[in-house]
Amino acid sequence: MFNVKQILIRAFYQEKKSMKLWFKLLGLLALVASISVAQAKNEPAPAFTLSDIYSGKKVSLSDYAGKVVYVDFWASWCGPCRKSFPAMEEIYQANKAKGFEVITVNLDDNAGLGKEFLKSFKVSFTNLYDDKKQTPSAYQVATMPSSFLIDKKGKIRLRHQGYKKSDKAKLDQAIKILLSE
Template structure:
């Protein structure tokens, strides 16, 4: 029983030496990731902008459904200090490139093949969407995607860009 509890505490990050993951109300963990365009994007350089992080993978059906809807959201609010960052988690970038050729988007696509960034955002479902306010604080964390989620995203993004 003791071994199980120790494993559980390590898994939850409750013992020293283990990095805790960020949750709603916490500062968003900073990261720098390579983008599809070839440059790097650093989250902290987007301070002052409302950021929607969307963690996705090419094999994820709901991700494919959600991506054009997120692109529409991006187009609607980008002139109001809002951006979407699509963070791909495929180990093989070719798989992401193949999907993007079929489902093109205009928002920046980033690559996290070692999953370091996704781990710091507690990504345990595909897709996972995190909304970060202009001050760099995580305000909303959504697991998965279902019909009706875009209505939530629209309302939350609108409220955040108006703050």
């Protein structure tokens, strides 16, 4: 792959007076950085066992072996998280019969905040609570929401941070690809 840093330095010194070029190259660098964050390297998804937010029943990622799994980390105070839940439910309903699962992991200080948040939505997928807050570090969660699409072999194939409406179509397409593998 090309060395972005060398290209930027060379372009800057060759075109000192051309600020347009400089800004274009900075934009390119930002794009390359965002793509590297969004794409995973097919590493194994870290295992976890957490409690269902309602029943307290222990649920493990390994319970979903052989399925495509979307793991979403969220908190009740997160605005984009609120927008993502209806989309997750739609995608779940459209794909669950094909071997697709959604697992959300609430990271609030207490499960009551997560339960109150969930009252606003009619979701049928699995909602877990991480009382020890160890799972986010295993997944290197940096912002809310942070999502991970895991293939049938247990490898992370997509990492995603934040949520906007256009993400739903991209996610749906990625899920369809993984379900067909």
